[in-house]
Amino acid sequence: MNLPDEQNPNEIPAPKPDRRPRKAARLWLASLVAIGAIAFAVCFWPEPRPADLKDGFAWLTPSDTVKAFGPPGSLTRLKFRVLMWSPRIWKWYTGAKTQVHLTISFLNVPGDSDLTGTVLANARCFTNAEDGMRGWVLTADQWEQVRRSFDSWTKSSLRLTTMEGMAATMYSGSQGADGATISLSPRVKRKAFDLLLNASYSGPSNAMPTSTPTPIPTPTNSVVVQQPGGGAQIVITNLAVTCRAIVPNGGALIVDGHKNSLPDTPPTNGTYWLIISPVAVDSAGNAKKM
Numbered sequence: 001m002n003l004p005d006e007q008n009p010n011e012i013p014a015p016k017p018d019r020r021p022r023k024a025a026r027l028w029l030a031s032l033v034a035i036g037a038i039a040f041a042v043c044f045w046p047e048p049r050p051a052d053l054k055d056g057f058a059w060l061t062p063s064d065t066v067k068a069f070g071p072p073g074s075l076t077r078l079k080f081r082v083l084m085w086s087p088r089i090w091k092w093y094t095g096a097k098t099q100v101h102l103t104i105s106f107l108n109v110p111g112d113s114d115l116t117g118t119v120l121a122n123a124r125c126f127t128n129a130e131d132g133m134r135g136w137v138l139t140a141d142q143w144e145q146v147r148r149s150f151d152s153w154t155k156s157s158l159r160l161t162t163m164e165g166m167a168a169t170m171y172s173g174s175q176g177a178d179g180a181t182i183s184l185s186p187r188v189k190r191k192a193f194d195l196l197l198n199a200s201y202s203g204p205s206n207a208m209p210t211s212t213p214t215p216i217p218t219p220t221n222s223v224v225v226q227q228p229g230g231g232a233q234i235v236i237t238n239l240a241v242t243c244r245a246i247v248p249n250g251g252a253l254i255v256d257g258h259k260n261s262l263p264d265t266p267p268t269n270g271t272y273w274l275i276i277s278p279v280a281v282d283s284a285g286n287a288k289k290m
Helices: 020-044 062-069 074-083 087-094 142-154
Strands: 056-059 099-110 125-127 134-139 154-165 169-172 179-187 194-204 222-226 232-248 252-256 270-281
Touching: 020 134, 020 232, 056 134, 062 232, 074 087, 099 142, 099 179, 099 194, 134 142, 134 232, 142 154, 142 252, 142 270, 154 169, 154 270, 232 252
Parallel strands: none
Antiparallel strands: 056 232, 099 154, 099 270, 125 134, 134 252, 169 179, 179 194, 194 232, 222 232, 252 270
16 A cells, blocks of 8 residues: 655645735725715615695795705715716716706786786686786697797797706896896606796886985885996896796796786886796707607
8 A cells, every 4th residue: 555655844835825815806896886886876866856736836935945946965966976977977867867948938018918818718827825926837739829929028038958857047137137037947747847946037127317326215126236337226126936837848837927926016017927838858959758
């Protein structure tokens, strides 16, 4: 029987394989997986949605407006930082969202017009019991039939494109001239847009001289703007509206500012109106169905 060879006492044993590189690789892999999971959770964690509207329309109070259009929370800021970190991730994220093109018009409608009895006779009216403002929501077919009836009274028109779930703000005008400010946030709700809106339209008062050395009493809804020549001019807010409405794709939200909706407003020959029409568009800007 053959016996195994005796081990040479002078022979150096073979070194054991070092497993530390494998442990480091596993640690790095686990870290990457954890970071990816956190980023995924931050990006796609469902945001709190407002409660459903009972009648598809609601006038908002000042406290509702501050809450809706206040600064975003820390989680929301972190979410968009992660999404915008890589152009590919941002493109992929926005590609899954519905793009919205909005046409916004501010109008000065004569006091003797009969829009409510003719053009808007078949549309449902929502009246604000506190200030008399009125709002209408039109379907795409209704808006197509009446849209040209408002063209001659348009004072300012704005256009912007955003995506669902993202708030957008736009300004128009200059110092001493008519100016419009609008903030909105559209969300997709079935085949319509749940539109959150905060808009205002202001202009100079004709009753105020452009140069005067003494202060003149101003309405509570106005500000005094200093002119380059050293004078001053009162700029009055002619329309201020905050509301939330379910607007069909291609339809329109119409708001009548009402003469008495703003306190201390000087008498005018008409009322200021606001019209917003949201349309879902594709990547090329063409209208599409929802």
